[in-house]
Amino acid sequence: MNFRIKGLFSILRSLIPPSPATPLPLHHHHIQSRTLVKVRLKWVKNRSLDHIIDTHTDIKAAYLLKDSIVRSSTGYITSQFLLNTQKLLGLTIPTLRFIRRYPTLFEEFPHPKYPSLPCFKLTSIGTTLQNQELSIFQEHQDDVVQRLCRVLMMTKNKMVPLQSLHPLKWDLGLPDDFDRNLVKKCPDHFRVVKGTNGLACLKLVQWHNEFAVSELQKSNEKGESGSGTENSGNSVNGYRQFKRGQSALAFPMSFPRGYGAQKKVKAWMEEFQKLPYISPYEDSRGIDPNSDLMEKRVVGVLHEFLSLTIYKKTKRNYLRSLRDELNLPQKFTRIFTRYPGIFYLSLKCKTTTVALREGYRRGKLVNPHPLARLREKFYYVMRTGLIYRNKGVDMIPQLDNVVNDEQNGIEEEESEEEEIEMSDECFEEGSSESEIGSDED
Numbered sequence: 001m002n003f004r005i006k007g008l009f010s011i012l013r014s015l016i017p018p019s020p021a022t023p024l025p026l027h028h029h030h031i032q033s034r035t036l037v038k039v040r041l042k043w044v045k046n047r048s049l050d051h052i053i054d055t056h057t058d059i060k061a062a063y064l065l066k067d068s069i070v071r072s073s074t075g076y077i078t079s080q081f082l083l084n085t086q087k088l089l090g091l092t093i094p095t096l097r098f099i100r101r102y103p104t105l106f107e108e109f110p111h112p113k114y115p116s117l118p119c120f121k122l123t124s125i126g127t128t129l130q131n132q133e134l135s136i137f138q139e140h141q142d143d144v145v146q147r148l149c150r151v152l153m154m155t156k157n158k159m160v161p162l163q164s165l166h167p168l169k170w171d172l173g174l175p176d177d178f179d180r181n182l183v184k185k186c187p188d189h190f191r192v193v194k195g196t197n198g199l200a201c202l203k204l205v206q207w208h209n210e211f212a213v214s215e216l217q218k219s220n221e222k223g224e225s226g227s228g229t230e231n232s233g234n235s236v237n238g239y240r241q242f243k244r245g246q247s248a249l250a251f252p253m254s255f256p257r258g259y260g261a262q263k264k265v266k267a268w269m270e271e272f273q274k275l276p277y278i279s280p281y282e283d284s285r286g287i288d289p290n291s292d293l294m295e296k297r298v299v300g301v302l303h304e305f306l307s308l309t310i311y312k313k314t315k316r317n318y319l320r321s322l323r324d325e326l327n328l329p330q331k332f333t334r335i336f337t338r339y340p341g342i343f344y345l346s347l348k349c350k351t352t353t354v355a356l357r358e359g360y361r362r363g364k365l366v367n368p369h370p371l372a373r374l375r376e377k378f379y380y381v382m383r384t385g386l387i388y389r390n391k392g393v394d395m396i397p398q399l400d401n402v403v404n405d406e407q408n409g410i411e412e413e414e415s416e417e418e419e420i421e422m423s424d425e426c427f428e429e430g431s432s433e434s435e436i437g438s439d440e441d
Helices: 002-015 046-073 095-100 124-139 141-153 162-172 177-183 214-224 233-242 263-274 292-310 315-320 335-337 370-388 392-399
Strands: 104-111 118-122 159-161 189-194 202-204 313-315 343-346 351-356
Touching: 046 095, 046 118, 046 124, 046 351, 046 370, 095 104, 104 263, 118 124, 118 335, 124 141, 124 370, 141 159, 141 177, 141 189, 141 292, 159 162, 159 351, 162 177, 162 189, 162 202, 162 313, 162 343, 177 189, 214 292, 214 313, 292 313, 292 351, 313 315, 313 343, 315 351, 335 343
Parallel strands: none
Antiparallel strands: 104 118, 159 202, 189 202, 313 351, 343 351
16 A cells, blocks of 8 residues: 555656746756766876976965065064964975075074074065066956956855855965955955855855856857868857857867777767756756766866866865855765866875866966966076075066976876776776775865
């Protein structure tokens, strides 16, 4: 009898139409199921991207120390201030030893009242680089505003807790005081409000349609609006069809050596690319969270977020802190190893960093932002150490010709130390899974 009652209820439920509260666009209705080929891929190292991430860890730590000095009312920081900052800076050595490595940026001197207490201030060239950074922020303020608006536009409630944005300042290229001065300068874009959880949040004041075009859409529009190819007309027409919801956009892919020749991987990626592209700025709450369509939408959101960063990369934990705001599934970070042609997961510097493969070519950024170029000068000053200690501002003209100097001659290559492992299982990593860490970390 119980089985009959359960069967009757299941029939009745199938006859009830779905709630119209969150309707889906027509072109999304036809694919609310899982049909993708399931492939298990083993994680493979990328030495050039690991090298970049290793280098940027030192640059970022030096930058954060520089910002601490600038914020200080005295114009310097003490060794006592540095005691518990090693983990916060992502360093593998004590901060005091780190800051002493770069006398061209940080000048050490005894405390005015306590001579035995070491203090550090910016050198003349460090101050000059700081002023250049402020000039870049001023000249490119519209770019900073747009990037921040687009991050907020991808979220469910169009706001993000400030405690989640602060760790992302370096990656997103935001001024150190963006939550104060930038908000004051742009009251028609941002407002600081109190969230439902009591946390201070940055909220978007109004929606900007001109910003709601993803980087993937822009790159396809550029590539397909060119002339001189046989298929240029069809490509433009295809993009117009996409904008009307009749086609799909493909993600650029750059597989580690050996992956591209695997038939099962090819079949999997072809099916994935055929799925409709969901803009990260589109409301996704009506999409089945267990469908292939939602999986492609998650890939699109992560692709867009990484595209908005200066170096096309960020730490995995920073993305986890935005999981609810971006409407991502509980174990969304498995996407990074499921799509190794789009993302690269690095284990350098005792943390996990995710990078967008298309952002780099031969170990260099494809389209470096002005802020990235300044940071290369900053790193050049760091590397010179004691050699240029007394030259100060005289170094600045030389820096204009030094961009990505450390990475010259390094070509992007994949390590063949690990073989590719495949099976019919989904969302699982190979033997490196214990190294990469679980999604519940």
